[in-house]
Amino acid sequence: MKQAEQPGSVGEGLKQRGITRREFLKFCTAMTAMLALPPAMASVMAEAISKARRQSVIWLSFQECTGCTESITRSHSPTLENLIFDLISLDYHHTLQAASGAAAEHARELAMKGNEGKYLLIVDGSIPLGNPGYSTIAGISNYDMLLETARGAAAIVAVGTCATYGGLPKADPNPTGAVSVGDIIKDKPIINVPGCPPIPVVMTGVLAHFLTFGNIPELDALGRPKSFYGETIHDRCYRRPFYDQGKFAQTFDDEAARKGWCLFKLGCKGPVTYNACATTKWNDGTSFPIQSGHGCIGCSEPNFWDAGPLYKALSMPVSATAAMLGGAAAAGAAAGVAITWHNRSTKAAAKAAHEKVTVQELMREEK
Amino acid sequence: MNHLDLLTFARGSALNWALIIFVAGVALRLFEIFGLGRKADLARPRTDSPGSGWRTIVTRSLPPEGMLKREPVTYIGGFVFHIGLFVAIFFFAPHIEFFRSMTGLGWPSLSSALVDASVVAAIVALAVLLAHRLNHPVKRLLSTFGDYLAWTLALLPLLTGYMAYHHLMLEYTLMLAMHLFSVELLLALLPFTKLFHTFSVFISRWYNGDIFGRKGVAS
Ligand code: SF4
Numbered sequence: 305m306k307q308a309e310q311p312g313s314v315g316e317g318l319k320q321r322g323i324t325r326r327e328f329l330k331f332c333t334a335m336t337a338m339l340a341l342p343p344a345m346a347s348v349m350a351e352a353i354s355k356a357r358r359q360s361v362i363w364l365s366f367q368e369c370t371g372c373t374e375s376i377t378r379s380h381s382p383t384l385e386n387l388i389f390d391l392i393s394l395d396y397h398h399t400l401q402a403a404s405g406a407a408a409e410h411a412r413e414l415a416m417k418g419n420e421g422k423y424l425l426i427v428d429g430s431i432p433l434g435n436p437g438y439s440t441i442a443g444i445s446n447y448d449m450l451l452e453t454a455r456g457a458a459a460i461v462a463v464g465t466c467a468t469y470g471g472l473p474k475a476d477p478n479p480t481g482a483v484s485v486g487d488i489i490k491d492k493p494i495i496n497v498p499g500c501p502p503i504p505v506v507m508t509g510v511l512a513h514f515l516t517f518g519n520i521p522e523l524d525a526l527g528r529p530k531s532f533y534g535e536t537i538h539d540r541c542y543r544r545p546f547y548d549q550g551k552f553a554q555t556f557d558d559e560a561a562r563k564g565w566c567l568f569k570l571g572c573k574g575p576v577t578y579n580a581c582a583t584t585k586w587n588d589g590t591s592f593p594i595q596s597g598h599g600c601i602g603c604s605e606p607n608f609w610d611a612g613p614l615y616k617a618l619s620m621p622v623s624a625t626a627a628m629l630g631g632a633a634a635a636g637a638a639a640g641v642a643i644t645w646h647n648r649s650t651k652a653a654a655k656a657a658h659e660k661v662t663v664q665e666l667m668r669e670e671k
Numbered sequence: 672m673n674h675l676d677l678l679t680f681a682r683g684s685a686l687n688w689a690l691i692i693f694v695a696g697v698a699l700r701l702f703e704i705f706g707l708g709r710k711a712d713l714a715r716p717r718t719d720s721p722g723s724g725w726r727t728i729v730t731r732s733l734p735p736e737g738m739l740k741r742e743p744v745t746y747i748g749g750f751v752f753h754i755g756l757f758v759a760i761f762f763f764a765p766h767i768e769f770f771r772s773m774t775g776l777g778w779p780s781l782s783s784a785l786v787d788a789s790v791v792a793a794i795v796a797l798a799v800l801l802a803h804r805l806n807h808p809v810k811r812l813l814s815t816f817g818d819y820l821a822w823t824l825a826l827l828p829l830l831t832g833y834m835a836y837h838h839l840m841l842e843y844t845l846m847l848a849m850h851l852f853s854v855e856l857l858l859a860l861l862p863f864t865k866l867f868h869t870f871s872v873f874i875s876r877w878y879n880g881d882i883f884g885r886k887g888v889a890s
Contacts, residue, residue, distance in 0.1 A: 536843060539838075547764075547783070548782060548783040548784065549782050550764050550779075550780040550781060550782050550783070552764065568764070568768075569764075569768055575847075576674075576678065576843065576844040576847065602675075606673045606675055606676070607673070607675060607676055607679070608675065610679065611675050611676075611678070611679045612679055612682055612683070616772070617765065618765065619766065619768045619769050620682075620768055620769055620772040621682055621683070621686050621687070621690075621769070621772060621773070622679060622682045622683035622686070623683055623684075623687060624686055624687050624690055626773060626775075628687065628691065629690060629691075629773070631691075632690070632691040632692075632693075632694040632695040632698075633694050633695065633697075633698045634698075636694060636695030636696060636697065636699040637698045637699070637702055639698075639699045639702075640701065640702020640703050640706065641706070643699070643702070643703050643706070644702060644703060644706025644707070647703075647706065647707065648706070648708075
């Protein structure tokens with residue numbers, strides 16, 4: 305961020321907003337740490353981002369609850385994290401933009417044409433395949449709008465569990481035939497940022513990475529950035545020592561819960577949930593669900609809604625009941641009785657068929 | 672199907688079927704065994720030895736004099752394995768939650784580190800016992816497919832549980848699903864393999880003790 309900034313560059317924008325290089329570097333240092341990059345990368349990132357033109361971003365919202373947008377707008381203003389949104393050019397976002405109707409759609413078309421092949425497409429919400437009429441924007445079905453907008457995108461960031469894996473709309477019985485972005489788009493790099501909603505700093509971190517390197521961060525098998533989704537909540541949970549010592553809360557308000565013991569027995573899904581909540585936390589690092597006394601519900605995992613009851617411990621059966629076992633025991637006993645009856649009648653028949661051999665008969669045979 | 676879906680299936684329908692086969696199978700086998708019956712023994716007992724059956728349950732569970740020296744691997748390995756397995760099944764907190772959800776009964780758990788140690792002991796014991804079985808000419812001769820099957824069925828849940836806990840080989844969620852599948856395999860086959868001794872061992876020890884008591888060879 306040196307002297308003369310390119311017009312339209314991020315650096316210029318920062319200067320206009322009175323952000324000092326020191327403040328900006330601090331932000332970049334936090335980001336590099338978050339992205340698990342070497343510390344030296346902070347200045348490289350600062351340099352790259354300040355030189356970069358404001359990245360054109362088109363944000364499409366499909367079958368969603370706006371929670372993802374709510375989350376990202378709380379990436380803690382007035383801290384610098386929030387600024388990343390002043391640093392990008394959010395050309396279309398129908399909740400945040402002022403324009404509406406035809407003008408809004410026009411803005412999207414303009415951005416697509418003006419930044420062909422370069423814009424970043426962010427999607428939240430799932431796409432209904434059951435009937436195009438289930439969800440439309442300006443008379444365009446979600447499916448058509450996604451295909452059209454994805455065509456010229458440099459990369460796609462699917463934010464929220466709906467866009468990444470189908471989320472709530474896809475939960476059994478999936479009435480709208482909801483699918484994820486990755487189910488439809490196969491020929492573009494897609495970064496999945498799941499969570500219901502995702503952590504704001506994870507969203508901004510992914511954007512910072514894209515602005516710095518012009519490519520997407522290293523992803524895991526489910527398309528998630530490894531730096532944020534590399535470990536389970538359980539492995540990073542501050543209540544973990546209690547889990548290992550076998551100290552558990554049995555109810556939400558017992559003595560153990562007040563002491564902050566492990567929430568496994570109350571249904572915590574932390575052991576099978578990959579996310580950064582336990583380390584980055586929420587609301588400017590204030591807390592996260594487990595810290596506030598509620599187990600993790602596993603909201604960033606695919607199909608978590610259908611992964612058994614939220615308040616049943618992970619090691620409990622999803623649907624087995626004692627009555628079911630009683631029925632099985634009765635059926636087994638009945639089969640056992642039938643076999644016994646069969647065995648006994650075979651024995652009785654053998655006994656009845658048994659003929660006594662007399663000594664005379666044996667002697668006759670010998671001759 | 673992603674890993675969590677697989678785990679949900681393992682905790683859901685797969686577990687239900689395994690439990691149904693297990694419970695029905697155990698009931699069936701017990702009825703079948705008891706249903707065989709015995710001819711009434713009309714002879715007067717040789718010795719008057721009340722409780723011989725019950726005593727035998729205890730005495731047969733301990734090595735007779737001199738045998739511990741002659742067969743240390745069999746005895747010590749056997750005890751270590753069975754105790755380790757017992758601790759792992761009944762004293763690991765998540766397992767107790769399983770039993771609590773099915774029966775309503777709960778009891779205190781041991782720390783993960785202790786359970787972990789007993790699992791390692793059980794796995795090592797199983798390995799040693801297999802090596803011994805293969806190297807011991809008499810044991811090898813006596814071993815059938817059923818023995819090796821029982822060994823494998825017992826090992827898999829221990830191994831997958833250990834690997835899941837320590838994040839070895841496979842991703843945790845997937846390994847946890849594998850752990851459940853291995854337990855389900857064990858449950859479904861237990862009533863129909865040598866592993867049924869879980870239920871029949873003390874019954875047969877009692878019967879042996881009692882019948883021999885009557886014949887004058889009291890325990
Ligand atoms: S509260 Fe949840 S994530 Fe934390 S240690 Fe317990 S089970 Fe693991």
